[in-house]
Amino acid sequence: MEEVREIRRLRSIAEILEWDQETYMPKKGVRVRSELLALAAGIAHERLVCDKMRGFVEGASADAGDFVAETNIRETRRTFERAANVPTDLVKELARMSSIAKDDWVAARKESDFSMFEPSLLKLVELKKQMAEHIGYRAEPYDALLDEFEPGATGRQIEGLFAELRDRIVTLLNRVKASAKQPDLTILNRSYPVPAQKLVSRRMAEALHYDFDAGRCDVTVHPFCCTLGGPEDVRITTRYVEKCLTPSLFGTLHEVGHALYEQGLPSEHTFTPCGEAISLGIHESQSRLWENFVGRSKPFWSFHWSSVKDAFPEALGEVSVDEFYAAINAATPSMIRVEADELTYNLHIILRFEIERGLFDGSLHAKDLPAIWNERMQKMLGITPKNDVEGCLQDIHWSMGGFGYFPTYALGNLYAAQFFAQAGEDLPDLADQIARNDNQPVLDWLRRNIHRHGQRYRAGELVEQVTGKPLSIDPLMNYLTKKLTPIYDL
């Protein structure tokens, strides 16, 4: 297990290099940084696929009931088997290209010109296709990539789930659009001075018990949460837009949700599977639970409203808590995924899932991406991006080689809804507690039911274990319908 830990320490080192690249690295540093990332990835890979590890994976067995050993062996085996046939050169080349492509993506965004990013994207898709062949898959190459982020998930399964989800969302969205009662969204786009936004974000993060002694918050183009050294160094980033309160407010709550999961993992198991998150979908369930199920709820705002109003007297002086609540929960088609409301957000994900799957089954070519993006936005959401920054350049994921990542966001919403419904049953005073700014009980519930287990369960097992039922679309749709009905008089 010490060797397993060393490999994960190498990944942690790579995380630090990446965090630095996103936050503070000077512009010209990218050339050497890509070399360093390639080196770290190469060493980690070589140590993972060596004979020593093969011997461990083939020979190890756990005593019955020793779930720590069971989990560590099962997950180490999985990681080993995924990596065993992948050449180190490909791993290094991918690490190098991801670092370079990220820079190209930033440059392309600056000019709002997808063609500046296209060569890097093409190269990344090509490398990831090779990767998928080496990893192996049953139905389609895309499955091999998806499985990295959501173990066991397949393109076909997600396709089925998303088809039902899309239909039910579009039905609800059409009722919302047809309503005569519409929240006033302009109140969110007034002037919100950045220093006050910083104070509010900080206060919210503290209210949710994010431990700043074991983390910090910086500013990046694309906010993220990143674990740089076990539960004791879990950092988040956010962004501040003077003309809009929500990116920093809900962006921070979102990343804090991720961070609370990481800070809640058992530190005695750091750098082993028992000390790590299950999947990106489960991770996203934690961020969305805090951002939306808690952070956009009535009880939450019954407590925080007065201090937020005081922080922005010019923008919110004449606004009532009900108007604010309606605005932050409005369901309206919009361009940017990270700013989308809870209902339409999932449509953004479905769009990305279809496009990236198409890039890998050959039905879609990189050069056509802006056109296809815009066409499907129009079809699904009824709006068309006016440029690439508003369209296919908005997300960082593909520039980091993160194909198969997006579906986990919608899965996260489904998991979150099902978990939160269960938390509501287990904690009869939940709403009152949140309204008193007492967020400890729900955090404890998450720690107890989810965080402390590390990777003991797969995502689907955990959902059944915690809620007694398999994953379903119902909890999310029930929650959204219940929330939107009074706002829109449905």
Added chain:
Amino acid sequence: MEEVREIRRLRSIAEILEWDQETYMPKKGVRVRSELLALAAGIAHERLVCDKMRGFVEGASADAGDFVAETNIRETRRTFERAANVPTDLVKELARMSSIAKDDWVAARKESDFSMFEPSLLKLVELKKQMAEHIGYRAEPYDALLDEFEPGATGRQIEGLFAELRDRIVTLLNRVKASAKQPDLTILNRSYPVPAQKLVSRRMAEALHYDFDAGRCDVTVHPFCCTLGGPEDVRITTRYVEKCLTPSLFGTLHEVGHALYEQGLPSEHTFTPCGEAISLGIHESQSRLWENFVGRSKPFWSFHWSSVKDAFPEALGEVSVDEFYAAINAATPSMIRVEADELTYNLHIILRFEIERGLFDGSLHAKDLPAIWNERMQKMLGITPKNDVEGCLQDIHWSMGGFGYFPTYALGNLYAAQFFAQAGEDLPDLADQIARNDNQPVLDWLRRNIHRHGQRYRAGELVEQVTGKPLSIDPLMNYLTKKLTPIYDL
């Protein structure tokens, strides 16, 4: 050579981890960080002492006149031979302890209590003693440590040089103390608002052609310069003291001097000896040259005075450039090395050299450090620190295991004086150029004579090569005497 580069890339990765620890790492991150640093150091060491590298070191030869190959082979051999007998576990343990001890040092400083740092210091001295035995030395264990930072230097040689230097400094200092004319130092301790200090520091760094696209400036307890990815990622830190202008002003110029050396190394040789600095002494010559020989000169202030005066109208409104010039060049015994004037600075170094050498020859024990420090400060400088922060806890070096490091500071002053005297002969318009804020000619001179060579020459060879003479104390003493004579009417 690719393997040589990979080992240096690993060191660069460690530098990034250390930079992050100094600047932005959350408090609780230290436990895991020390594990990561140990891992990186261990891997670098194992790759350095492996059979492949031994084969290269024993078998490699350069064509006559191929100085690139010659340098790379010579310096790789030196690094290999120093490391070959050192056990990896000791390297890892030292990296781990250094990271922990740095934190203890910060904590001890907070309480101004040396005893909180003593256990870590003891442990580090013990580990470094073991290290010296494994490396090997001719006269004394301390030489093995000194040689890491200043190749070829020995304790005995430094002892002789420092004895003469101390005598001549003390003689000059006594004349300065006896003078009836004394600069008004209080003008430097007025209120200097930090935001204005930041702007001034930035402007100065830009005036010296520090490339911010290949670097950045952050704030740390102990300012430093750090290369995180070849000449394209060279970062500095500084500190701001509201009640004193000089720490940020000259601290920044100092670190910029280091950074200009690193940014001037040939990027085609990054991660090989031809792309690296010669020694810490030569490095220090670059920082001191810019900080003092340029940055405290009359021509420099004839240009910068008006803008600095404008930046601090309350503190400097009634001050003349001559008063300011006299104050920043005053020679006065003081407690803190990094704030010491050019003359007494060297006495601070001699004190540290004697103490650390004593820790390694057994004539001095860690527990007696505060008492001995204070006693020798009194003897040499005539003043006694009132607590440990003002005394033996002021420097970070020992907490990082940097024994044998301090002497390179005084060597740097000597090198700088000799180089700057030569630059003055080679560039007849030097003073006028500096007075016009045209710092490019002197930078070009340094690039041409020093930076571009990487490690082609050893420090002593370079001095002879550039100035035509062996290293001497005369240029520094001539320069100081010439500068202090009018200020003190000597």
